[in-house]
Each structure stands twice: as C-alpha cells, then as structure tokens.
Amino acid sequence: MAAFLNTMLMALAKEYSISEITVKNIIDLFEEGATVPFVARYRKEVTGAMLDEQLRSFHTRWQYLVELEKRRVAIIELLKELPDIPQSIFASINQAKSKTELEDIYAPFKKTRKSKADLATDLGLLPFSIALWQDGEAQSQKHFLALKTGFSEPVSYDAALAGAADIIIERLAQNIITLQQAKLCLQQEGILVSRVLRGKKEAAEKFQDYFDYQEPVRKCPPHRLLALFRGKKEGLLKLSIELEGGLPYALHNAIYVTPLGFPEVKERTPSREKLVWLEKAWHEKILAKLETDLLSELKDFAEFSAIEVFQANLKDLLMAAPAGAKRTLALDPGFRNGVKWAAVDEYGQLLDNGVIYPHPPQNKSMEAEAILAKTIQRLKIDWLVIGNGTASRETETFAKQMIKQHQLNCRCVIVSEAGASVYSASPVAIEEFPDLDVTIRGAVSIARRFQDPLAELVKIDPQAIGVGQYQHDVKTNRLSDALAAVVEDCVNAVGVDLNLASVSLLTYVSGLTQRLAQNIVALREELGGFSNRKQLKKVKGIGDKAFEQCAGFLRIRGGDEPLDASAVHPESYGLVKEMAHSVKQNISHLIGNPAALAMLKSAALANAENNFTIQDILQELAKPGRDPRPEFKYASFDEAISSIQDLQEGMTLEGVVTNVAAFGAFVDLGVHQDGLIHISQLADRFVKDPRDEVRVGEVVKVKVMEVDVKRKRIGLKRLK
Incomplete structure (x- = not known):
C-alpha cells in the first residue's frame, strides 16, 4: 500500500504540476470530509490557489486511481x-495505467464457459501446440508421436492439429501486447463505417446522412459519434470498424505474435506459418473483440464530451445575470387556455395571480388589459416578463401596447421558461403552493427565475433544463453526478442568503445535506431569522465539521456581525480584527473604505504565510458579499418578426443564446424555433470551440443566412 501511495502522489503531482506534499495535503483534506468548494475557497494556502474546476478534476482523478x-x-x-x-x-x-487495460489483461482468465481451445488443453494438447508453434508443421508428425502418450484420451493426428491450432489462435488473441498494438493501429488507422440496416431506410430517414458513411476513427467528433450510436441503439444503423489491408503490418514484428504462456519467439520476423495463424486469430477473434472495445470507448468518449458541453452550458445558465430584487409580474402565455400570470415581490413571495384571455378564441383583450394594468399599478411592478413558449410574441405585443396605453412605469421582456413546467409539477412546488394550479406555479417560477436564475433553477433536476447535447444518450448516473457538481460549484461561488434561501438552494451549500437544510429552515422560522452565523451551531445535526464547511458560504445581511454578510470565513474573524487593530480602525470602518483598505493592504501582505487568505479578505472588505455574476442584459426582439414565416435571408436581428453544442450555438429569435449559428459562422476565423465565442444567455446580433420553413431550420451568422 505504501508503494501505491508513493506512486499515486508522484502521478498526481506530475499530472497537475504541483508538489507531492501539496498532493498529499489536498488528499488529506478530502479524506477528512472537506468539499471541493470549501477547499477551493478557504484552503488556498494548501492548494496553491487551484480553481474549483481543477480541484474537481483532481478529486475525480484521485478516486479513479484508488479504485x-x-x-x-x-x-x-x-x-x-x-x-x-x-x-x-x-x-x-x-504496470496497467487504466481500468480498461487492467480488464483486458484479466479477461482471458475469467471465462464462464469452455472454448474449443480449453477443451483441447484439457485433452493435453498444450505441449503439442507449443511444439507446433516453435517448429511448424514440418516437424508436427514427430512431435505428435512423441507427445501423444501425454494426451488424456486417444486423439487422431488431424484432430490434434486442429486442437493445437485452436489453442494457438486463442492464445494469440489473448496476448496483451498483441491486443495493445492492434488496438493502437485501429485507433490511428481504423475507419468507422455506418450502414443502414436492410429494410430500415424509411424508418431511419432522420439518419439518412449515415446510410453509407465512413470516417477515420481518430477524426470523428463527439456529436457525430452520439448520432451514430443513437441510430445503432434504435436498430437502424450498423456500425463497424474496418482496417484497410486487414491485419496490421505492425503485428508482423515477432514481439507481438507470441501466444500467451508460450516460450518467447526468437526470430526477428515470424515465419509464414505463424503469420497464417495470426491472420486467423485476427479475423476470428482479435478484430471482433477490439471493435467491440473500441466502439465502447468511442461511446464513452462521446458521452464524456457531451457531459462537458452540458456542464459548461449549465454553468453559464446558472451564473447568468440576475435582474435582482425587482417586483415582477410573469406571464406564462397560451392561446386557448389563456395567459397565466403571477406577481411576486422583491423576495420572490407570491403577491397575486390569475388568468387572462387576450388571444383567440376568447379575444378578451380589453378585459385582460384592465386586469393587468390595475395589478401593475396596485403592486408597483417593475418588470413584466413573458415566457418564451407558445404565444409569447403575441403576448409581448399585447403587453407593450398595454404599457404604452396606460403609461405604466414598467418594462417588458421575453425570458426563457425552460424548466418552469418541471418545477410546477414537482414535490417542491406542491409543498410550497399546495392550493395553486400547476400552470400558476409555472408563472411564479418564470418570475423568480428572472429575479435570480440560480436560486430558482436549483429546485429542479438539472437534466430537465434542456441545455445539453444528446443528453438522453448519456448514462443517467454519470450525467446526474456531473451536473450536481456544477450546481454545487455555482451555488457556493455566489453564496447564499441564510435568511432567504430555500431548502433546495441550501442543499447545495458546502457541507449541507437536504436534512440539514430542512433543519436550518425550521430553526430560521422558529427564530424569526438568523442574526449571526454562530446560531448555525444550534441547528440539529450541524457540528463543528459541518459548520466549518458551510459557514463561509452563508450570508446574513444586517445581522450582529458585519463580516457575516461577506465571504470571510468565521475562522478568519480573529485575523481580520488583528488587521483592523494594526491600522487602528474598527472592522465596520474598513468595509467599503478604499483609503483604509489601501493602508491595510500594505501592512497585511507583509505576512506571506497566509497571503491568499489575506488577499481574499481584502477583496471582501472592499465589496462584501460581491456577486461574481455579470450585469443583467436582455435582448430586444424585432416586433415585426413573430414566426419563422416572417424571416427572410439577409435580415439582421438580436437574439439570446439558448444552447451551445460542439458544432455551433442555438439562438432564440422570438419565433418559437431556435436558429443555429454553425461553428463556421461564429467568427471570421477558425473556431475550435464555440464556447470560446458565445455562452448560454448571451445576447448576440445575427444575420439570417438560410430559412427552411418546412424543416423548421434557421441558419444564422454571428455579427460583431
């Protein structure tokens, strides 16, 4: 075990370009129960200020090596x-460096049923097969006569030859060096081939690009792989890996063609007989096994890439700019069933709700206008937000005319409603609003998401938000774990208001579980709100360790201790007081005071031992509880464009990025069908990764390049 620990420390140190002592200290923190957000934020002296993404990768890699x-x-x-x-x-x-390599080595020894080679070995033909391999068939009669007395039962010469060949072929196919070299050849030179299954052309129409398709294995991008694997899963496409010329020439080298357990081949180049056996092993066993293994690895690679895309998009969505504490009235648009509306106060508390019918078939626009105008005036609404679903543009037109007609001091914007319907039918929503109709709950969610995307979106399963790429083709558990990590990192990066946060939001705070989050809310209601972080220790289940992990990420505004409103950890309060004393200032006088902080900075940073901590403290004192999210912006849709039929090539429009995939970005133009900016149209230069150019939630200016109404496809070019 000691040897493994030393090897692991060396491997991780090299992989992450840090010292072995740093690796050990980080692992010690994780083994003590520290979370990634806590270590990233409050143990920078230990990690050398590694980012949370790096630490998350380190944690995953460490667990992999242990397993x-x-x-x-x-x-x-x-x-x-x-x-x-x-x-x-x-x-x-x-010497194996991966689980796949380990299982490949072990595979020949974990058989569940006997092969022809096993039966031949049981007959005692192994020595004969070794002799046959070494000396060839020219000496086979002599070896047969010399060895047949060792056979467990009488066997004819021809049967012995066939049995020995079975042993040779199987053991060639089990030689790990042969397999590794052959696999390398397939990875570098193999061709991935896709063909439509007989009689499936009509059913497979959506996969018509892959009916007779081939591409080098090493060049096939993740999104195309996932499309191919989906076609295979649906029983429409057949996938295979082919190698031009058959047997890889590299395997002609003698070192690769020694059967497992046989004496090592001495000649530099194998004889023709050996190559014939190797050809048989290649076609009968090796290629089929490697094809299965490589297709599985390609699927894992594609899934991993898809998860990375989903993680990146989810992070952008969660970290989107909040509109803030604004009184908001949300409209969940519809035609026949009406437009559902819900008004919330600055803190997201429901004020009023209802349904209006401004559109066909009811056409009660005058009544709807009167209801909304009166509500907006009565509740002093700042923003009117409209979900971007069915009838959104018609509802926007109605709303803007109403605001203008009544001269309301209120702005109007269309926002994404992705996930609102999932929340409205969830246990969380039912518990919060047991007496509300499910559609009204959706309107409440739209309003709250506008105010604070992060606080609202944590209430639903991240997979339901819909910013993934082929997400339904990815293993559910793997995707769920990856997305949960993203949510955790985002929640802790922003911080949580202890006196306002929901159970759903608190659950993602470092060191907290759902039960602890529920206990926090219960005590908050009993106390009428927390006045300081120390009160967290009164919460049932929160001991010293949980307090250490969560306290710095929980904010209390207007409480007993000014530092409780910041990201300064309670463990550093003593240090802050010492720093304040050194410049003869009270802590409250330091907060937001540039002159005092400048004086403090020159004095405090002389101590190099906790340099990172001091820098973080100074940043927090300058802007306590600062929000890392960007400033709020919104797109202005062209009022003359409300459906795909209104679009024409050459139009210049404004839109919002809704999803970023490996091949480009999707943009909401307000026509109920997202347009695609292909990766080649994102910039006037080569773009390797679309996320280098655009992010989910970003407002972009685009030019319409192509409109296919029948196929509902919109091609766009990004304009600077």
Whole structure:
C-alpha cells in the first residue's frame, strides 16, 4: 500500500504540476470530509490557489486511481488461485495505467464457459501446440508421436492439429501486447463505417446522412459519434470498424505474435506459418473483440464530451445575470387556455395571480388589459416578463401596447421558461403552493427565475433544463453526478442568503445535506431569522465539521456581525480584527473604505504565510458579499418578426443564446424555433470551440443566412 501511495502522489503531482506534499495535503483534506468548494475557497494556502474546476478534476482523478488500485489487488488475488499464470501477466497487471487495460489483461482468465481451445488443453494438447508453434508443421508428425502418450484420451493426428491450432489462435488473441498494438493501429488507422440496416431506410430517414458513411476513427467528433450510436441503439444503423489491408503490418514484428504462456519467439520476423495463424486469430477473434472495445470507448468518449458541453452550458445558465430584487409580474402565455400570470415581490413571495384571455378564441383583450394594468399599478411592478413558449410574441405585443396605453412605469421582456413546467409539477412546488394550479406555479417560477436564475433553477433536476447535447444518450448516473457538481460549484461561488434561501438552494451549500437544510429552515422560522452565523451551531445535526464547511458560504445581511454578510470565513474573524487593530480602525470602518483598505493592504501582505487568505479578505472588505455574476442584459426582439414565416435571408436581428453544442450555438429569435449559428459562422476565423465565442444567455446580433420553413431550420451568422 505504501508503494501505491508513493506512486499515486508522484502521478498526481506530475499530472497537475504541483508538489507531492501539496498532493498529499489536498488528499488529506478530502479524506477528512472537506468539499471541493470549501477547499477551493478557504484552503488556498494548501492548494496553491487551484480553481474549483481543477480541484474537481483532481478529486475525480484521485478516486479513479484508488479504485484502479483496489481492482488491481483484487485481480492479483484471483489470479493467485489459478495454476500456471505466467509472471509476465502479474508484471503487466502491476504496470496497467487504466481500468480498461487492467480488464483486458484479466479477461482471458475469467471465462464462464469452455472454448474449443480449453477443451483441447484439457485433452493435453498444450505441449503439442507449443511444439507446433516453435517448429511448424514440418516437424508436427514427430512431435505428435512423441507427445501423444501425454494426451488424456486417444486423439487422431488431424484432430490434434486442429486442437493445437485452436489453442494457438486463442492464445494469440489473448496476448496483451498483441491486443495493445492492434488496438493502437485501429485507433490511428481504423475507419468507422455506418450502414443502414436492410429494410430500415424509411424508418431511419432522420439518419439518412449515415446510410453509407465512413470516417477515420481518430477524426470523428463527439456529436457525430452520439448520432451514430443513437441510430445503432434504435436498430437502424450498423456500425463497424474496418482496417484497410486487414491485419496490421505492425503485428508482423515477432514481439507481438507470441501466444500467451508460450516460450518467447526468437526470430526477428515470424515465419509464414505463424503469420497464417495470426491472420486467423485476427479475423476470428482479435478484430471482433477490439471493435467491440473500441466502439465502447468511442461511446464513452462521446458521452464524456457531451457531459462537458452540458456542464459548461449549465454553468453559464446558472451564473447568468440576475435582474435582482425587482417586483415582477410573469406571464406564462397560451392561446386557448389563456395567459397565466403571477406577481411576486422583491423576495420572490407570491403577491397575486390569475388568468387572462387576450388571444383567440376568447379575444378578451380589453378585459385582460384592465386586469393587468390595475395589478401593475396596485403592486408597483417593475418588470413584466413573458415566457418564451407558445404565444409569447403575441403576448409581448399585447403587453407593450398595454404599457404604452396606460403609461405604466414598467418594462417588458421575453425570458426563457425552460424548466418552469418541471418545477410546477414537482414535490417542491406542491409543498410550497399546495392550493395553486400547476400552470400558476409555472408563472411564479418564470418570475423568480428572472429575479435570480440560480436560486430558482436549483429546485429542479438539472437534466430537465434542456441545455445539453444528446443528453438522453448519456448514462443517467454519470450525467446526474456531473451536473450536481456544477450546481454545487455555482451555488457556493455566489453564496447564499441564510435568511432567504430555500431548502433546495441550501442543499447545495458546502457541507449541507437536504436534512440539514430542512433543519436550518425550521430553526430560521422558529427564530424569526438568523442574526449571526454562530446560531448555525444550534441547528440539529450541524457540528463543528459541518459548520466549518458551510459557514463561509452563508450570508446574513444586517445581522450582529458585519463580516457575516461577506465571504470571510468565521475562522478568519480573529485575523481580520488583528488587521483592523494594526491600522487602528474598527472592522465596520474598513468595509467599503478604499483609503483604509489601501493602508491595510500594505501592512497585511507583509505576512506571506497566509497571503491568499489575506488577499481574499481584502477583496471582501472592499465589496462584501460581491456577486461574481455579470450585469443583467436582455435582448430586444424585432416586433415585426413573430414566426419563422416572417424571416427572410439577409435580415439582421438580436437574439439570446439558448444552447451551445460542439458544432455551433442555438439562438432564440422570438419565433418559437431556435436558429443555429454553425461553428463556421461564429467568427471570421477558425473556431475550435464555440464556447470560446458565445455562452448560454448571451445576447448576440445575427444575420439570417438560410430559412427552411418546412424543416423548421434557421441558419444564422454571428455579427460583431
């Protein structure tokens, strides 16, 4: 175990370009129960100020190496129970760098049923097969006569030859060096081929681009791989990997063609007989196995890339600019069933709600206008926000005319309603608004999301937000864990108002569980609000460790302790007081005081031992509880454009980025069908990653390049 720890420390230190001591200290923190957000924010002296993304990657990699070692030990123990395992196998196992490599080495020894080669071995044909491999068929009669007395039962010469060939072919296919070299050839030179299955052309119309398709394995991008695998999963496409010329020439080298457990081949170039056996092993066993393995790895690679895209988009969405504490009235538009509306105060508390019918078939626009205008005036609404679903543009036209007609001091904007319907039918929404209709709950969610996207979106499963790429083709557990990590990082980066946060939001705070979040809310209601962070220790279940992990991310505004409104951790309060004393100032006089902080900075940073902590403290004193999210902006849709039929090539419009994929970005233009800016149209230069140019929620100016009404496709070019 000590050897493994040293190897792991060295590997992680090299991979992340940090010292082995730093690696060990980080691992110690994780083993003590520290979370990634806590370590990233409050243990910078330990990590050298590694970012949360780096620490998240480090944590995942560390766990992988631990699991790899556990599996390595387990396999070695299993092999020790089997007879005649070559020492070279144990050496290969100890050198394996991945789980896949480890399982490839172990695979030949975990059979569930006997093969023809196993039956031949049971007959005692192994020595004959070794002799046949070494000396060829020219000496086979002589070896057969010399060895047949060792066979467990009488076997004819022809049957012995066939059995020995079965052993040779199977063991060639089990040689890990042969497999690794052949796999490398397939990865570098293999062609991924897709063909439509017989009789499936009509059903597979959406995959028509892949009916007779081929592309080098090493060049196929993740989004195309996922499309191909979806076609395969639906029983419409057949995928295979082919190699021009068949057997890789590299395998002609003798080192690659020694059967597993056989004496090493001495000649530099294998004989023709050996190559024939290798050809048979290639076509009968090796290629099929490697094709299965490589397709599985390609799918994992594509899924991993898809998850990365989803994570990046989700982070952009969660970290989108909040409109802030504004009184908001949200409209969830519709035609036949009316427009549902809900008004909330600055803190997202429901003030009033209802349904209006300004559109066909009811056409009660005058009545709807009177209701909304009166409500906006009565409740002093700042913003009128409209969900971007069905009838959104018609509702926007109605709303703007109403605001102008009644001279209301209120602005109007269309916003994304993705996830609102999921929230409205969720247990969280039912518990919060048991007496409200599900559609009204959706309107409440739209209003709150406008005020604070992060606080509202944490209430629903991240997978339901819909900013992924082929997300339904990705393993659910893997995607769920990855997205939960993104939400956790975002929540803790922004911080949480302890006296306003929902249970859903508190659950993502470092060190807290859903039960602890519920207990916090229960005590908050009992106390009438927290007045200082120390009161967290009165919450049932929060001990010293949980307090350490969560306290710095929870804010209390207007409480007993000014620092409780900042990201300064309570463990550093003593340090802040010392710093304030050194410049003869009260802490309250330091907060937001540039002159005092400048004087403090020159004195405090002389201590290099906790330099990172001091810098963070100074930043917090300058702007306590600062929000890392950008300033709020919104798009202005062209009022003359309300459907895809209104679009014409050459138009210049403004829109909002709703999703970013590997091949480009989707943009909401207010026509109920997102347009696509292909990666080649994002900039007047080569773009490797669309996220280098645009992010979800960003307002962009675009030119309409193509409109296909029948296929509902809109091609766009981004304008600077």
